Amino acid sequence: MMSSSNLETREKIMAAASRLLEEKPGTAVRMSDIAKASGVSRQAVYLHFPTRADLLIATARHLDQVLNVDEQLAASRAATSGRERLDAYIDAWGNYIPQIYGVARAFLAMEATDEAAAAAWKDRMDAMRHGCEAAVRALAEDGDLKPGFDQEKATDLLWTLLSVRTWEHLVQDCGWSQQAYVEAMKYMAETALVA
Amino acid sequence: MMSSSNLETREKIMAAASRLLEEKPGTAVRMSDIAKASGVSRQAVYLHFPTRADLLIATARHLDQVLNVDEQLAASRAATSGRERLDAYIDAWGNYIPQIYGVARAFLAMEATDEAAAAAWKDRMDAMRHGCEAAVRALAEDGDLKPGFDQEKATDLLWTLLSVRTWEHLVQDCGWSQQAYVEAMKYMAETALVA
DNA sequence: TGTCAACTTTACACGGTGTCAAGCAAAGGA
DNA sequence: TCCTTTGCTTGACACCGTGTAAAGTTGACA
Numbered sequence: 001m002m003s004s005s006n007l008e009t010r011e012k013i014m015a016a017a018s019r020l021l022e023e024k025p026g027t028a029v030r031m032s033d034i035a036k037a038s039g040v041s042r043q044a045v046y047l048h049f050p051t052r053a054d055l056l057i058a059t060a061r062h063l064d065q066v067l068n069v070d071e072q073l074a075a076s077r078a079a080t081s082g083r084e085r086l087d088a089y090i091d092a093w094g095n096y097i098p099q100i101y102g103v104a105r106a107f108l109a110m111e112a113t114d115e116a117a118a119a120a121w122k123d124r125m126d127a128m129r130h131g132c133e134a135a136v137r138a139l140a141e142d143g144d145l146k147p148g149f150d151q152e153k154a155t156d157l158l159w160t161l162l163s164v165r166t167w168e169h170l171v172q173d174c175g176w177s178q179q180a181y182v183e184a185m186k187y188m189a190e191t192a193l194v195a
Numbered sequence: 196m197m198s199s200s201n202l203e204t205r206e207k208i209m210a211a212a213s214r215l216l217e218e219k220p221g222t223a224v225r226m227s228d229i230a231k232a233s234g235v236s237r238q239a240v241y242l243h244f245p246t247r248a249d250l251l252i253a254t255a256r257h258l259d260q261v262l263n264v265d266e267q268l269a270a271s272r273a274a275t276s277g278r279e280r281l282d283a284y285i286d287a288w289g290n291y292i293p294q295i296y297g298v299a300r301a302f303l304a305m306e307a308t309d310e311a312a313a314a315a316w317k318d319r320m321d322a323m324r325h326g327c328e329a330a331v332r333a334l335a336e337d338g339d340l341k342p343g344f345d346q347e348k349a350t351d352l353l354w355t356l357l358s359v360r361t362w363e364h365l366v367q368d369c370g371w372s373q374q375a376y377v378e379a380m381k382y383m384a385e386t387a388l389v390a
Numbered sequence: 391t392g393t394c395a396a397c398t399t400t401a402c403a404c405g406g407t408g409t410c411a412a413g414c415a416a417a418g419g420a
Numbered sequence: 421t422c423c424t425t426t427g428c429t430t431g432a433c434a435c436c437g438t439g440t441a442a443a444g445t446t447g448a449c450a
Contacts, residue, residue: 006395006396009397028437030437030438031437031438041398043397043398043399043440044396044398046438046439047396050439051439052438052439113223153379156365157383159364160361160365163360163364165360165361165364166355166360166361170351170352174354180348184352187387188387191386192382192386192387204428223406225405225406225407227406236429238409238428238430239427239428241407241409242428246407246408247407247408
């Protein structure tokens with residue numbers, strides 16, 4: 001029961017962290033806030049997660065698991081044509097962003113100062129880039145990639161279009177609806193990259 | 196002579212700040228670093244600029260003046276057609292970004308925590324948005340705005356495309372050349388917004 | 391009964407921002 | 421010549437958030 005309580009506490013902390021970050025993104029959420037929200041002492045948090053970056057990393061993984069990213073992104077891999085794949089990927093990732101925005105924002109804020117956080121975020125974004133790369137390759141294999149576009153540049157462009165910062169700018173700063181955002185990204189990707 | 200030295204010190208501090216930020220963007224530049232680089236005590240900096248945000252704001256204005264933003268952006272206002280105006284604006288602003296990137300990055304890092312810095316940065320970006328708005332309006336007046344696009348959405352899209360974060364992503368993270376960046380932004384804006 | 395594991399409480403070090411107060415040196419006027 | 425003002429220096433300190441250290445508490449279980 002003690003060992004299960006150990007795990008339960010860990011989960012409680014991660015759950016509280018993701019809840020707080022999701023509730024008030026942009027607000028600086030402190031370790032003590034997370035501790036309080038978990039119903040645990042600040043030091044208990046440090047017992048489970050040596051640093052803030054460690055907690056953030058674990059929380060991100062935890063969220064991926066709870067939200068089942070793999071399944072959410074599976075549709076795009078099942079697509080037959082390149083165009084479908086591109087569309088499905090934009091749909092999947094574009095709609096995943098708001099679900100992880102709180103944690104993402106915390107990462108982006110720490111990135112500048114914390115080495116470990118920067119590396120972890122880079123990893124996640126590299127993984128996302130692979131999705132972009134696969135969509136572009138599928139497009140190219142169909143002969144549907146706009147002529148004169150090399151795959152790497154096309155991937156970079158798509159990657160930029162689908163960055164969390166672009167989502168943030170349009171949805172948070174400009175006040176676009178999630179649907180308008182996804183449609184705009186599809187439109188941009190289509191007109192820019194598809195022949 | 197004392198009153199002129201007063202101004203000189205102020206300028207020295209702002210010059211040192213912009214130099215340090217430009218030299219090592221991404222590195223956290225502290226007030227004490229700026230003081231040292233200015234050849235002045237840390238408290239002298241606080242004598243001239245009550246807070247870090249104040250220093251940043253003044254430095255940004257100072258930089259605008261030294262680099263002569265107005266002139267750099269003038270070409271776009273002189274353009275006759277909407278398409279020319281769009282192109283000229285992307286050219287001007289897109290090439291201005293790297294010149295202010297150091298300071299911009301400092302603002303973006305502070306934005307999350309500092310109210311004053313966030314407001315000042317928002318002001319600057321709103322001013323930039325007016326440029327986007329004007330370009331889109333000129334396009335619409337020529338009947339060259341893609342049908343089914345309302346001007347506000349088009350402005351938002353262009354604004355997002357020309358954000359410092361987009362520049363950062365492509366040039367800093369993806370390693371694109373400044374020229375490739377500007378061309379890509381022109382291409383994206385053209386294919387997405389021009390009829 | 392005693393041990394171990396998870397957790398609590400309290401205290402403290404560190405780095406960065408911002409404040410406060412006393413002192414100093416040079417310019418400039420009486 | 422003396423005296424005031426101005427621009428700056430020096431050194432100390434408060435505050436906050438992260439992270440560390442150490443001793444104490446509580447419940448499970450052998």
